[in-house]
Amino acid sequence: LEGPNAPTxxxxxxxxxxxxxxxxxxxxxxxxxxxxxxxxxxPFPMQAMTSLWGSSDTL
Known part of the structure; x- marks a missing residue:
């Protein structure tokens, strides 16, 4: 993935x-x-990470 919003x-x-x-x-x-x-x-690490990403501010 490339661009300003690509994960790093x-x-x-x-x-x-x-x-x-x-x-x-x-x-x-x-x-x-x-x-x-x-x-x-x-929680398993993936559950914790998914929940953290899902609850982050997307504005």
């Missing part, structure tokens, strides 16, 4: 060593509880 490594990176929680991503408490019953207690 600096724009695409996110510190994945930071433990982002489902609550911090805005996931409802009841869904967090269901995920916990399956042993899923924190």
């Amino acid at each position: 490594p600096s724009r695409m990176t996110h510190d994945l060593t930071t433990n982002t929680t489902f609550a911090e991503l805005g996931v409802a408490d009841d869904l967090i509880a269901v995920l916990a019953t399956y042993g899923v207690e924190e």
Whole structure:
């Protein structure tokens, strides 16, 4: 991809060593509880990145 809005490594990176929680991503408490019953207690890196990109200001 080329152009002024093309992704660059600096724009695409996110510190994945930071433990982002489902609550911090805005996931409802009841869904967090269901995920916990399956042993899923924190988002996978891709989930965290997708949520961060999706919630970023696009204006």
